[in-house]
Amino acid sequence: MQFRQQALAKLQSPEELDLPVRLARPQGWLALGVTVVVMAAAAVWAVTGSVASTVAAPAVLTHGQGSYLLQSPVAGQVTAVLARQGERLPAHAPVLKVRTEKGDFAVRTVAAGRVTTLAAGIGQIIRTGTTVAAVEKVAHASDPLYATVYVPAENAAAIPAHASVDLTVTSVPTDRYGVLRGQVKAVDRTAQSPQSIAAYLGDSQLGEQFTRKGRPVAVLVELDRSSSTASGYRWSTAGGPPFRLDSMTLATGSVRLADQRPVDWLLP
Numbered sequence: 001m002q003f004r005q006q007a008l009a010k011l012q013s014p015e016e017l018d019l020p021v022r023l024a025r026p027q028g029w030l031a032l033g034v035t036v037v038v039m040a041a042a043a044v045w046a047v048t049g050s051v052a053s054t055v056a057a058p059a060v061l062t063h064g065q066g067s068y069l070l071q072s073p074v075a076g077q078v079t080a081v082l083a084r085q086g087e088r089l090p091a092h093a094p095v096l097k098v099r100t101e102k103g104d105f106a107v108r109t110v111a112a113g114r115v116t117t118l119a120a121g122i123g124q125i126i127r128t129g130t131t132v133a134a135v136e137k138v139a140h141a142s143d144p145l146y147a148t149v150y151v152p153a154e155n156a157a158a159i160p161a162h163a164s165v166d167l168t169v170t171s172v173p174t175d176r177y178g179v180l181r182g183q184v185k186a187v188d189r190t191a192q193s194p195q196s197i198a199a200y201l202g203d204s205q206l207g208e209q210f211t212r213k214g215r216p217v218a219v220l221v222e223l224d225r226s227s228s229t230a231s232g233y234r235w236s237t238a239g240g241p242p243f244r245l246d247s248m249t250l251a252t253g254s255v256r257l258a259d260q261r262p263v264d265w266l267l268p
Helices: 002-012 028-049 151-160 194-201 204-209 262-266
Strands: 055-064 066-071 076-081 094-100 103-108 114-116 129-135 145-152 164-169 178-193 218-222 249-258
Touching: 028 218, 055 164, 055 218, 066 114, 066 164, 066 194, 094 129, 145 164, 145 178, 145 194, 145 249, 151 178, 151 218, 164 218, 218 249
Parallel strands: none
Antiparallel strands: 055 145, 055 249, 066 129, 076 094, 094 103, 114 129, 145 218, 164 178, 164 249, 178 218
């Protein structure tokens, strides 16, 4: 009976319609507002912002025209070596003397350049087509150096014109002298084979080394010049190394790719 009286009393009492209904606390509205602002800012950044990225690849310092492998057009025995490694020779200068069945024959340079490698010595028996030297095509000692970076083919399309390049030179301590600066001058869209790299650099081992992970694309980098450094080129430090750079020096190039919008990652 007691419970029935309480139920009847509750039915007879008026409803509390004049009391406000609290939907959320002020702290909740603040958190919601911050979340909306952050999401809006992220959406704007995804459309208008950009993200920079780089690709690292092996590189080598050379003169702009590259090198060539000098091969003997005859078979016989080497009787004299007429050139020295590092010597600059004009075109058609004798490099080796080979004794053949028809007499002595001089193997001569095809174009003017500097002998970077001598691959034949006195007394050696060589065949027709044997590589006897590598010659870098450089006419003057003051000719500038370039860097050739062998970038993976899938990254070639993302390299913009005049992209900045940082080169870590193997013979230069990075912690003391920093990195060498340069800009992309040209991108060869043709994938390089071991043979084409060897023909350009005059070194078959580098051709094999640079293609171990696939056929790369050659990116020619023009080094930034500087009259205030001993090397003649600009470095990330004030003075750079206290010596000049030689061609055929190995390096690692870090090439800056074209900036990408974050929204592009979400689009197919």
